[in-house]
Amino acid sequence: MGAKIGVLAVQGDFLEHLRFLQRMGVETREIRLPQQLEGIDGIIIPGGESTTICRLMDIYGIREPLKRRIRSGTAAWGTCAGMIVLATRLTNDRPMPMGLMNIVVTRNAFGRQVDSFETDIEVAGLGTDAFRAVFIRAPIVQSVGDGVEVLAKLDDGTPVAVKQGNMLGTSFHPELTDDTRIHELFLGMAEASSKKR
Numbered sequence: 775m776g777a778k779i780g781v782l783a784v785q786g787d788f789l790e791h792l793r794f795l796q797r798m799g800v801e802t803r804e805i806r807l808p809q810q811l812e813g814i815d816g817i818i819i820p821g822g823e824s825t826t827i828c829r830l831m832d833i834y835g836i837r838e839p840l841k842r843r844i845r846s847g848t849a850a851w852g853t854c855a856g857m858i859v860l861a862t863r864l865t866n867d868r869p870m871p872m873g874l875m876n877i878v879v880t881r882n883a884f885g886r887q888v889d890s891f892e893t894d895i896e897v898a899g900l901g902t903d904a905f906r907a908v909f910i911r912a913p914i915v916q917s918v919g920d921g922v923e924v925l926a927k928l929d930d931g932t933p934v935a936v937k938q939g940n941m942l943g944t945s946f947h948p949e950l951t952d953d954t955r956i957h958e959l960f961l962g963m964a965e966a967s968s969k970k971r
């Protein structure tokens with residue numbers, strides 16, 4: 775049996791993640807309420823607007839239960855706004871992130887001229903073929919702390935894919951491409967976390 779993946783479905787591009795996983799034949803679940811976390815091996819926090827995602831997580835009462843689950847080993851992947859939500863610290867006043875991943879993040883960091891762009895990057899562990907990375911009002915990882923592995927960087931050295939134990943963060947949106955490699959990487963993390971439990 776493969777891993778069962780939940781996608782936080784309060785705001786943002788959760789449908790794109792769900793469809794992507796379903797095309798891969800993965801069992802998925804939309805997550806809004808704490809009880810829906812039961813039995814999942816991994817959770818994806820999608821791109822969108824991190825302030826809204828955090829506000830809705832608090833309204834649905836899912837912030838603390840989700841935090842406990844990720845701390846206890848359930849795999850978690852934040853894409854773009856989702857990575858902001860996972861971070862320990864932001865250089866912005868809002869939102870209050872979950873404080874799980876040892877990274878400092880700045881929102882909307884590429885400036886207005888380059889609001890959205892695509893570029894080919896090399897991602898550690900995914901082979902030599904470049905990954906087409908789609909950035910949309912993307913955050914920048916300013917610094918990484920202990921235990922965080924940088925999987926991909928832009929040419930100027932900015933980290934855009936980071937991993938810390940059972941957690942993965944990407945500044946870009948693999949769910950908007952047809953390259954399944956980062957989803958596969960995450961599925962491997964979810965399977966490993968399910969075996970440990």
Ligand code: GLN
Pocket residue numbers: 820821822823824825853854855856858881882910911912913
């Ligand atoms: N700009 C958004 C934020 O700060 C993130 C954008 C995205 O997820 N594509 O939350």
